[in-house]
Amino acid sequence: MSAPHDPFESLAQPVVPRAPRLEFARQLRDRLEAELEAEPATGLDAEPGPAGDSPTDPSTGPQRLDDVPDLSTIPVVQLSRRTAMTADITPGATAGSTAPPSVAARAVATPYLAVRGGLDALRWYTEAFGATETFRVVGDDGRVGHAELDIGGARLMLSDEYPEIGVHSPAGLDGTSVSLHLEVPDVDERFARAVAAGATAVNAPADQDHGSRHGTLVDPYGHRWMLSTRIEQVDLGTYAQRAAASGFDVQPGDAPSGGAPAGGEPGIWAGLSYRDAPAGIRFLVDVVGFELQALAADPDDPDVVVHSELRWPEGGVVQAGTYVPDNEFMQAPGAQAIYVITRDPWAVWERCRSAGVEVVRPPEEPHYDPGGMGFSVRDPEGNILSFGSYAGGVS
Amino acid sequence: MTEPLAHPQSPGLLDLYDVALPQVYGYLSARCGSTSLAEDLTAETFLAAVDALRRERVPELSVAWLIGVARHKLVDHWRRREREERSLRAVETAAAPEAVDEWDVHLDAHLAHRTLERLGDHHRSALVLRYLDGLPVREVAACLGRTEGATEVLLVRARRAFRDLYETGEEG
Numbered sequence: 001m002s003a004p005h006d007p008f009e010s011l012a013q014p015v016v017p018r019a020p021r022l023e024f025a026r027q028l029r030d031r032l033e034a035e036l037e038a039e040p041a042t043g044l045d046a047e048p049g050p051a052g053d054s055p056t057d058p059s060t061g062p063q064r065l066d067d068v069p070d071l072s073t074i075p076v077v078q079l080s081r082r083t084a085m086t087a088d089i090t091p092g093a094t095a096g097s098t099a100p101p102s103v104a105a106r107a108v109a110t111p112y113l114a115v116r117g118g119l120d121a122l123r124w125y126t127e128a129f130g131a132t133e134t135f136r137v138v139g140d141d142g143r144v145g146h147a148e149l150d151i152g153g154a155r156l157m158l159s160d161e162y163p164e165i166g167v168h169s170p171a172g173l174d175g176t177s178v179s180l181h182l183e184v185p186d187v188d189e190r191f192a193r194a195v196a197a198g199a200t201a202v203n204a205p206a207d208q209d210h211g212s213r214h215g216t217l218v219d220p221y222g223h224r225w226m227l228s229t230r231i232e233q234v235d236l237g238t239y240a241q242r243a244a245a246s247g248f249d250v251q252p253g254d255a256p257s258g259g260a261p262a263g264g265e266p267g268i269w270a271g272l273s274y275r276d277a278p279a280g281i282r283f284l285v286d287v288v289g290f291e292l293q294a295l296a297a298d299p300d301d302p303d304v305v306v307h308s309e310l311r312w313p314e315g316g317v318v319q320a321g322t323y324v325p326d327n328e329f330m331q332a333p334g335a336q337a338i339y340v341i342t343r344d345p346w347a348v349w350e351r352c353r354s355a356g357v358e359v360v361r362p363p364e365e366p367h368y369d370p371g372g373m374g375f376s377v378r379d380p381e382g383n384i385l386s387f388g389s390y391a392g393g394v395s
Numbered sequence: 396m397t398e399p400l401a402h403p404q405s406p407g408l409l410d411l412y413d414v415a416l417p418q419v420y421g422y423l424s425a426r427c428g429s430t431s432l433a434e435d436l437t438a439e440t441f442l443a444a445v446d447a448l449r450r451e452r453v454p455e456l457s458v459a460w461l462i463g464v465a466r467h468k469l470v471d472h473w474r475r476r477e478r479e480e481r482s483l484r485a486v487e488t489a490a491a492p493e494a495v496d497e498w499d500v501h502l503d504a505h506l507a508h509r510t511l512e513r514l515g516d517h518h519r520s521a522l523v524l525r526y527l528d529g530l531p532v533r534e535v536a537a538c539l540g541r542t543e544g545a546t547e548v549l550l551v552r553a554r555r556a557f558r559d560l561y562e563t564g565e566e567g
Contacts, residue, residue: 015422032412033409
């Protein structure tokens with residue numbers, strides 16, 4: 001009988017030499033020359049390695065060529081990132097976090113704006129749109145090579161125009177073919193603020209058939225924005241009727257795949273009950289940062305909230321309502337707990353802290369989310385709300 | 396002012412650099428699938444060698460020794476990443492793996508490498524050391540800091556995971 005065929009044996013991969021990039025080879029050689037010339041760092045040689053535990057320790061017997069030193073006793077050498085050699089990297093305002101890329105809870109296509117005058121533009125978007133600059137890379141020619149902005153949870157990237165490599169801005173093209181649709185809490189306020197800061201109004205905010213209020217403007221760098229606030233929930237049939245009157249035919253498509261729903265998609269909505277629901281909802285909106293997108297009150301008593309939908313700007317919906325003891329679907333206030341994923345837990349924490357909310361768990365770096373943050377508070381009626389940057393990842 | 400003393404061994408590494416660099420880089424780039432990662436680990440390998448030379452813990456400076464250092468750097472990288480990204484791990488099948496199944500296929504090299512890239516870091520480490528590098532189980536165990544028994548079990552699981560992914564092809 002012959003030995004059974006083991007397909008894994010075919011994976012054998014002897015070392016095939018391969019030249020790295022010349023620039024890398026040169027930089028590493030320079031680095032090694034510098035390291036070899038430098039005095040050994042104090043304490044490095046003084047620190048005795050544990051005797052006898054290394055394969056290269058003479059006391060352990062004859063050496064083999066591929067034996068290696070016990071690397072756990074060698075200090076980790078921190079390499080500077082390649083980009084740092086040519087560019088100045090400035091972390092922006094993401095408090096408590098040094099990691100520039102944010103964790104997206106679902107696949108996203110991120111708009112990448114090219115602008116003429118990147119540094120000015122960063123200032124403008126910060127002022128006019130209330131953006132937070134989270135990351136900036138500036139070249140030695142003063143152009144912004146890459147920057148990231150967060151506008152109410154929406155992430156944008158931005159750079160200066162680089163016509164020499166085909167990155168053109170609207171200023172160079174005399175127009176843009178892509179509009180940016182941005183959901184904002186109050187379209188009228190945002191629109192007025194942007195126009196006051198120098199944007200050109202195209203269409204003033206107006207109610208739309210599909211339940212949003214839209215305003216369109218062009219910013220000073222030539223980008224076209226559609227600012228939008230949801231004002232009513234409109235089901236597809238209603239929208240189709242309204243649109244038909246304007247000569248448009250509405251057709252439903254397939255449900256999108258994956259991700260946390262903000263409404264209109266299959267998913268899980270969390271529920272919270274309150275004895276004083278209006279106060280609970282005010283807390284969720286004013287302190288925590290939810291956006292109220294629908295509310296149904298008892299016609300006889302406006303303080304009794306039959307149903308509400310509170311949208312988390314980064315995705316997901318919470319329903320809050322007045323606790324009715326004999327409603328079999330409801331638990332008493334204080335019995336509920338929810339977890340809210342956010343890219344910027346420090347911002348939420350700051351709002352909670354300054355509002356004097358009762359803290360159940362102060363901000364901490366969870367062991368399952370290195371570099372992340374999570375915390376928990378109690379709402380006015382005792383429900384526990386946890387917030388964190390951890391967005392799943394168990395594979 | 397004193398002239399910095401040249402380390403007696405220091406010319407050795409630079410003399411070897413031009414020969415060793417493509418070997419070390421070739422070893423790493425074939426196993427980590429990303430230029431920037433291969434460059435970072437190559438740099439870490441040579442800088443660790445400088446350090447080991449200073450501490451006079453190098454038996455004989457050679458390409459083979461440097462590739463051994465590179466192997467440790469690669470495994471350390473996967474271990475570190477696994478700790479960072481997967482410290483919360485999906486529940487592993489509780490049952491001990493069955494005895495190794497016979498699996499009579501001829502692996503497609505491209506698909507095999509894509510499959511390795513999709514494996515968990517602990518499984519990939521084990522398979523790369525055992526099969527790509529061709530190390531005996533005893534040396535795989537030493538590299539991973541596990542007992543030989545634990546390494547055998549890990550290899551069985553890794554082969555199983557590889558096979559499952561390989562057979563589902565490129566999707567998912």
